[in-house]
């Protein structure tokens with residue numbers, strides 16, 4: 001899988017006013033009708049219980065300048081302290097989003113499938129916000145690289 005380059009994302013939730021977030025690359029589109037994407041979350045991740053409750057969440061597509069933010073949400077920082085990395089705001093439903101991400105894809109959990117150590121969550125897309133140019137942060141061969 002080191003040879004499967006992937007755009008780095010952060011999955012963020014704000015259920016009950018509590019911010020949680022996690023770096024994820026196991027993210028892909030599912031359907032355009034309805035607009036839906038999937039996210040694979042380890043059952044050991046602190047984000048897993050809130051995702052399993054059927055929460056609203058945001059998939060923040062990181063840009064090439066966000067390697068440090070990805071590291072913070074990938075385990076360098078814990079809990080709400082992760083949100084001190086990068087510029088975050090809350091949408092009208094209380095879901096935190098990275099304001100200068102390439103895109104913020106706001107979803108609600110619509111289906112899930114447990115497989116091995118992970119749960120595959122399908123999120124129905126509620127709203128999309130785009131920002132700036134297309135300049136993804138890519139994870140490949142165990143490190144962050146720029147697309148060009």
Ligand SMILES: Cc1cc2nc3c(=O)[nH]c(=O)nc-3n(C[C@H](O)[C@H](O)[C@H](O)COP(=O)(O)O)c2cc1C
Pocket residue numbers: 008021022023024025026027040041042044045046047070071073074075076079139
């Ligand atoms: C580049 C990168 C991609 C990751 N992708 C995923 C992923 O798709 N799914 C997942 O469950 N964990 C993934 N992780 C691991 C989690 O981000 C990490 O284990 C995180 O610390 C889990 O949150 P927790 O410490 O709050 O439990 C990834 C980590 C990195 C650095």
